[in-house]
Amino acid sequence: MAEAKQGVTAAESAELKEIFLKYASHTEKEERLMTAGDFAQKFLGLVPEEGNLKSATLITGAADQTKDGKISFAEFQAFETMLRSPDALYMLAFQLFDIDCNGDIDLKEFKEVLSVTTMHELVPFDAECSLVKSYFGQDGLRRLDYPAFSQLIQEVKSEYLRQAFVHFDAKKNGTISSLDLAEIVRVFRQGAVSDYVQEHLVAVAGGHASHTVTYAYYKAFNSMLDKLPLLEHIFTLATKDMTAKEVTREELLSSSRQFSQVTPLEVDILFDLCNLDEQSGRVKFENLQRLLPKLPPGCTRTGSAGGQTTAPASDYEYKEISLGMQVLESMYRFLLGGIGGATGATAVYPIDLVKTRMQNQRSGAMVGELMYKNSLDCFVKVIRNEGVLGLYRGLGPQLVGVAPEKAIKLTVNDLVRGKWTRKDGSIPIWGEVISGGCGGGCQVLFTNPLEIVKIRLQVQGEVQGGRKVGAGRIIRELGFRGLYKGASACFLRDIPFSAIYFPTYAHTKTWLGGDEPKKVHFMMAGFIAGVPAACLLTPADVIKTRLQVKARAGQQTYNGLIDCARKIHADEGPRAFWKGAAARVCRSSPQFAVTLFTYELLQSWFSVDFGRGKKPHSPTPLPPLQRSDFIGGLQNANMTFAGVERHLGLVLPKFKPSAAAQSTQGR
DSSP states (O other), X not given: OEEOOSSOOOOOXXXXXXXXXXXXXXXXXXXXXXXXXIIIIIISOOSOTTBOHHHHHHHHTTTOTTOSSOBOHHHHHHHHHHTTSTTHHHHHHHHHHOTTOSSSBOHHHHHHHHTXXXXXXXXXXXXXXXXXXXXXXXXSOOOBOHHHHHHHHHHHHHHHHHHXXXXXXXXXXXXXXXXXXXXXXXXXXXXXXXXXHHHHHHHHTTSSTTOEEEHHHHHHHHHHHHTHHHHHHHHHHHTTTOTTSOEEHHHHHHHGGGOTTOOHHHHHHHHHHHTSSOOOSEEOHHHHHTTSOOOOTTOEEEOTTSOEEOOOGGGSOOOOOOHHHHHHHHHHHHHHHHHHHHXXXXXXXXXXXXXXXXXXXXXXXXXXXXXOSSHHHHHHHHHHHHOGGGGGTTHHHHHHHHHHHHHHHHHHHHHHHHHHOOTTSOOOHHHHHHHHHHHHHHHHHHHHHHHHHHHHHHTGGGSTTOOOOOHHHHHHHHHHHHTTTTHHHHHHHHHHHHHHHHHHXXXXXXXXXXXSOXXXXXXXHHHHHHHHHHHHTHHHHHHHHHHHSOOOTTSOOOOSHHHHHHHHHHHHXXXXXXXXXXXXXXXXXXXXXXXXXXXXXXXXXTOOOTTOOSOTTSOOOOTTSOGGGOOGGGGGHHHHHHHHHHTTOOOOOOBOOOHHHHHHHHO
């Protein structure tokens, strides 16, 4: 089933008015109005320009409350409001059937709407059936209000399918041919079955050589198609979300016991369809995915179990590109990441310098008087003694190293996330944690040399009149091995930091902005995720700083991570491990927020396709419509109409009926 976006914000009246006037071509008494062509064809794009006028009129009736064939701005506003309702699917169907606009449905209206569906062209609906009489009464005079109608329309699809079987059961022996089944599915389920099912239906129908279809098989087949999202959910339960696993019939049945509506025959049909190419007796996730129909852009699937999955990857276009273009794309992302990282690092560098000096400040009998009372005191004294430029001491090496550091962290994180990503595009939380940790671990290759040089430059100003040396001199003094001094503490800090940061960022971004977060949501998510990641890893950062700073006369020296932790605790107490925590949070959170915001901004300013086309999991445009016209509840318009067709089975013809069809209807 296609599900509309929930929690959509109401459209601004002025914006809605602008969109309405853009499409409203008719004027009466100085009031602009939308015609059926304006609404169904030009705005929604549900019926082609030369399409079926009756379908366009019925679709327009969903918004045309007066049923005069025109839509006023007030009605257009009411339509947008309706589409934001949780039961918009049934409300829209009710509006379609309420032809005389009196707030209820009579039998004449019910039959009139069904008579123009594609189902009626194949099998005329028998309105004398017991279902219709149960709702409208034996005399057909009862009128249905909205709650009663919503219950009826839920049952009509099943009744229509029953009547279709009876219609094709010419011998009245309880069977139809596989070709009959294929024709019923083609007409009754337009767009609601995948191309794979449609192409292989005749081959698998009936389950035996004669390809005759019994009523039991017919019911189970149609029920299985309706339950495919639920069966997908059951598959993930059977494999514990490990979609690379294969599942046997017995395993799938065992996992479906909590869903009593799944029958053994439905599971047998599922396995027959999935094993057409390879008679393995097992179902793979990719086999199951190709049975699922394509969904309208922006839709999600909702199974009976209540779980949601994204549409299968086949619904999205993501082209492979040449090796040369891949290199150019990598260079492009590396450049944007480097600019974003440099911007973020520069913006918070004074805070980073204060944090480093606070963490390097030793307390205890051997050290003497403390140089700084707190972070603010440190900030003031740096400006007083070294000038404003003193706050940026060591910035050069930071800018040189920040590009490869951010690039390798983001690249490895994305690469490992890809390994844990399921076929439906989701990723387990432990996969996110491992991916982030791997990215943080790999960045140490660049982070450690960068930070040891930066830290030694940052603390030079503490000694008044002392000789200042440049980054090149520090690198020569340290040598290659010396550049990785304190790497163990760097691993201890960066692996957990990224393991916390990336999952927190991803979930916060979704929580703030949903499937389509705005740039401000990226910035806010980056800031929020940095708080726990930076704060909790302060002890590891303190140890790293002490190991990497060159000790002056009278200061404690350390021999490795464990020795450093032990001596800090013995000399200064446990509170020393949290020195600079506030400055670290104030640096890391805004730094990542500015970095990601800059990166997203640059991508929007200098967007380059590199020949890939549309990206996976991004909404596909609906030509010739402009997505900017679909605001507020209007975002759900096409999805809700698709739900009326797919879920309720009310498929309206999109093109003009042929001469043969018109003559048939005339008879």
